[in-house]
Amino acid sequence: MAHCFLWSKNFRNLLVAAVVGLYLGGIFGCGSHTDQAALILATTTSTYDSGLLDVLVPKFEKSSGYRVKVIAVGTGEALRMGQQGDADVLLVHAPEAEERFMAEGFGKTRKPVMHNDFVLLGPPTDPAGIKGEDAVGAIKKIAAAQSPFISRGDNSGTHKKELSLWAAAGIKPKGTWYIEAGQGMGECLRIAHEKNAYLLADRGTWLAFRKQFSLKLLVEGDPKLLNPYHVITVNPEVHPHVNGQGAEEFVQFITSPPIQQMIRQFGQAEYGESLFIPDALQP
Amino acid sequence: MKTELLEIVGLTLSVSGMATLIALALGLPLGVLLALGRFPGRGLLAAMVNTGMGLPPVVVGLVVAMLLWRSGPLGQWGLIYTPAAMVIAQVIIALPMVAGVSMAGIQQVDPMIPLQARALGASGWQTLWTLVKEARLSMLAAVMAAFGSVISEVGAVLMVGGNLKGQTRVLTTAILQETRMGRFETALTLAYVLLMFTFTINFFLTRLQQKGVRAAPLRWRR
Structure with missing residues (x-):
């Protein structure tokens, strides 16, 4: 048994080299593998x-x-x-x-x-009273009441839609009530829920998350909200x-x-x- | 943009600096205890500390966020999406690093040194102080490792901070966001600022560390 090949140092070195080689091959092989398809x-x-x-x-x-x-x-x-x-x-x-x-x-x-389409969501108590308004009227009320509003703030399609609403309302949102989160839709829903804030969300994400959060759908159906x-x-x-x-x-x-x-x-x-x-x- | 950048840099440094300080205050005694103490569960605790050194920041972020959400057990503190929440998460990331590195450092000190200190009439506390002084190179390494990892992590601060503009946005989350928005130049500028900070801080810490080095330079002879 003393000279059994399986226990020799050479074999062990070979094994280590093989494992390292396979590993590196696996990493770089997949990474650089480009095909037309x-x-x-x-x-x-x-x-x-x-x-x-x-x-x-x-x-x-x-x-x-x-x-x-x-x-x-x-x-x-x-x-x-x-x-x-x-x-x-x-x-x-x-x-x-x-x-x-x-x-x-x-x-x-x-x-x-x-x-x-997009929907305007907010806390169930609706402190700014936007229910029943159209999109532009609603955000005007939010700005007037200085109620917390979560903006995606990330140049996303949703953010651009939100900015177009502010532009239509003739308002430059600014102040501590206007919070730019710079994150995805799901995270922003969470932030709005935690901070009792209003926000503009796409209906798909809202439907997927609505059971988790206390937010309420307050404004929908305005042609301006199509996506x-x-x-x-x-x-x-x-x-x-x-x-x-x-x-x-x-x-x-x-x-x-x-x-x-x-x-x-x-x-x-x-x-x-x-x-x-x-x-x-x-x- | 300029004031915004200053705000972001200021918050980054204060959050990560505060987290590192707290992690030091808690982690150094823990490291010393693990290195020198003999108590049941010490092996388990040491293994946990070493595992914690590789703790993924997103996991820390998720757990801290779930604790701090309004629906979570600590929700009434109202800390979610505040700099305080970011400090808490980063302390959890940095603490095992400080404890682990300082534990290893103290264990590497020549065992003769505490014996000699004792023989020369040092009290228990004085012996301990001698040991810690001997291990100062690793202690500074612990500071660098901890600060370097918290200032460059993004997963935890994003989850518990929320990347809110002017409130909880730090360099790493700003880089992530600028990249997502396709503004690669701004992202690269921010990345450069972040690297400059980590480099400068590590440069001074390394100088401080290397001042204490007494080993003779190594010379190769054939």
């Missing part, structure tokens, strides 16, 4: 958090053969990723910024996919390395009748209402 989809945290993409993306991967990497970031960063060619296709909801993105030539195709989502392919003429083919296929996929039907049904079982209303099939 990858498609990077940059989208917003609110879309991602809704869980819709968890349903749609595997279907697309199966039918198209592409491997989709979903990167969930703010709309600002998603558009920036498209601008720099770091993403192939975008699913975003900030119409004005999107139109600028298209006008500057960074996008190739842009199509409506679906919409949901349209568009899919945009990054222009391969600007960034030749992007997966333009895959991006166009994704656009066709997500605007196709069966997928639009799936979008309408998404969330109905869990929340009793649709989280998103499909838009691609309307004339």
Whole structure:
């Protein structure tokens, strides 16, 4: 047994080298493994958090053969990723910024996919008395009462919508009552709940979280609160390395009748209402 | 932007500095106790301290946040989304680091030194002080490790602080947010400021530490 190979130092060294080699190979092998079939989809945290993409993306991967990497970031960063060619296709909801993105030539195709809407939430006691107002009237009252208001403050689609409401009201929100959180929708709902504050939220996130928090839905249904989502392919003429083919296929996929039907049904079982209303099939 | 940056830097330094000080006040005695004490459960406590040195900040953030939420057991303190909550979370991150590094440092002191001190007529406290002085290199390493880890963590301060502008926004959470917003230049500037601070502070602490070094420089001979 003394000279058994299994116990020799050489064998042990070999074993260590093999393990280290396998480990490093595993790390770098996966990291640098690029194949043509990858498609990077940059989208917003609110879309991602809704869980819709968890349903749609595997279907697309199966039918198209592409491997989709979903990167969930703010709309600002998603558009920036498209601008720099770091993403192939975008699913975003900030119409004005999107139109600028298209006008500057960074996008190739842009199509409506679906919409949901924003709602104004607040403490159940509604200290500023905004219930029954329209969106602009409501935030005017909040500002007049100096009731705490949580702003996303992160350049996201939701934040941009909020800023457009303040602009429509002719108010520059400022003061200790106006709190800029700089975080995602779920975190901001939590902060508003903790601080008894008002906030603007997308309906999907609100439906997902409403059981957890004491906030109340106070204003809804105003056309100003609509939240349209568009899919945009990054222009391969600007960034030749992007997966333009895959991006166009994704656009066709997500605007196709069966997928639009799936979008309408998404969330109905869990929340009793649709989280998103499909838009691609309307004339 | 300039006053905002100053505000962010000021809050970063005061939160992380305060957390490091509190962690030192609690962690150094704990480290000494673990190094020199003999009591039941010491091995378990030492293992817990060493595990705690790798505690993920997001886990600390989650637990502290759940405690401090209005629905949590400490909710009536009203500390969630305040700098105080951030200090609490960072103390929990830094404490095991201080205790662990100082424990290891004291254990590395030549066992002859306390014996000699005793032989020279030192009291118990004087012997202890001699030991701590001998271990000062590791003590300063503990300060650097603790401060370096809390000033650069983002998970805990984001969760318990909330990254509220002008209230609880610190350098790391600001970097995260600027990145999310696609403003990489601002993010990089903030990252540069953060690195400059950690470097400057570590530079002075290292100078202080190396002043006490008496070992002869190593010379290679063939």
